[in-house]
Amino acid sequence: MHGYSNRTNGRITSQMGIENNTHGEHHSYLYNQHLVQERMSMENSGDGQQQQQQDLAERAYLVQVNGYDSLATPKDLNLPRPLSISDFAPAPMHGSTLRVAYQGVPGAYSEAAACKAYPECEPVPCEQFEAAFQAVELWLADRAVLPVENSLGGSIHRNYDLLLRHRLHIVGEVQLPVHHCLLAMPGVSKADLRRVISHPQALAQCEHTLTRLGLSVAREAVDDTAGAAQFIAENNLRDTAAIASNRAAEIYGMNILANGIQDDAGNVTRFVMLAREPIIPRVDRPFKTSIVFAKEEATGSLFKVLSAFAFRDINLTKIESRPQRKKPLRIVDDNNSGKSQYFEYLFYIDFEASMADKRAQNALAELQEFTSFLRVLGSYPMDVTPLVGSPPL
Structure with missing residues (x-):
């Protein structure tokens, strides 16, 4: 590639x-x-x-x-x-x-x-x-x-x-x-397998397909999919298969026992690109903004936070809460200072608007009234590439 x-x-x-x-x-x-x-x-x-x-x-x-x-x-x-x-x-x-x-x-x-x-x-x-x-x-x-x-x-x-x-x-x-493949060493058949290794997410995404293939074998989690293929190839393991990409099979000289084994054909992973400096937000193309915040403890505070977006017709594409841990979470805030802090809940939100958009600026200004911590993780172009017909990896 x-x-x-x-x-x-x-x-x-x-x-x-x-x-x-x-x-x-x-x-x-x-x-x-x-x-x-x-x-x-x-x-x-x-x-x-x-x-x-x-x-x-x-x-x-x-x-x-x-x-x-x-x-x-x-x-x-x-x-x-x-x-x-x-x-x-x-x-x-x-x-x-x-x-x-x-x-x-x-x-x-x-x-x-x-x-x-x-x-x-x-x-x-x-x-x-x-x-x-x-x-x-x-x-x-x-x-x-x-x-x-x-x-x-x-x-x-x-x-x-x-x-x-x-x-x-x-x-x-x-x-x-994401198009998962079942990989094994040359000459190895499904009947020879005693275990399947891969990243935990890949194992979970192929669970039902593995059962349909008659592979009632041990499943072990490793750090990454391609790393599983590399481990098998380097150690010439003939009783172990990996769940990884088509490209991993090419790199490590492995055979594909089954192609497209993900349970859902629409399996998609979202990645973000990170840099030392933010990009300049624009309004002439679709943008997305990601934020994280901790809300003040008050009745209806989450409703007020979400209303800041609803009243301005800003579409939310993701909202997720994380409960407090038993130990403080180390963070870097918008003032670029690192510290450890306790939060009862952290909320992650993605919304469809650029920080160059006045609606987004006003929404976050209102948000600050109801939050104890607020950080903009990034404002960036949306990936609008069609997913239909994408070639296998």
Whole structure:
């Protein structure tokens, strides 16, 4: 598929390390946060002076996590490369490659979503969702792609928590039809199978189909769909199948025992695109805005919140509440300050309006009267691409 990276032997971990599957070594690096701030200061003052850039490059250094300093580049390290001054540049424009971080390994649905949103991008695999956020925050990537909702499995709550804990902005969305396949090693038949492994959502989305196929076998959850296929291929497991994409079968040399095994043919996952800076909202095309808030404890307060949208004819496409946890939730607010705070309920709302629209501005102004916490996660173009007839992944 056009736009995919062929790099499959390294991915970013949540500690910003690189996992090298070939040699079993881990090269983890951190770099000074103040370098990012200096670069941003240079950008704000104009084009910057070439001498300043050279000085900054000379002072940039890497510190290996296991305790000793090193400026050497491991020969087998190819994702990502050690940082240079170019890594602190703004998001690439025409003629440059946009780097998009995603959770998983090549063949993951998140990779497909990244390439649908940015066809010419370089996908950057990350070990966890947290690592994808950090990749953008630390300028290792320009964007991150995050699944937030599935038409069968519902919201992916842990990813909404990450949106609160980090200061990235939603700048776009992609709706991706999901076509699951049952994959196994060459020569393996359904009768040989003793277990099926995949992401929990994929297992749930194929439960009835697996039963109809006569696969009354153990089902085990792993971190991602393509990772399940990779695990089977690397270990030559002949009693195990994976639920993953058609592309994962191609990458890892596996056979497709059954195609389109999702219980619902209309299975769609919604992804959001994240960036360090918000985009400028517009009113000349369909926009969506995502917010999160905690309401004041008063009779009828939720009705008043929803009325702020209803009275202005603003359509809500999503509303969901999350109950309070036993421990405080760490958040980043609109003042860019991090803190831990208790909430009885958090409410997530998506509505069809741009923040450039006076109706949306007035609705949120009214909302502030009834909320103890309010944050705009992003105002971004809606994905209006028709889903009918989308090719299998």
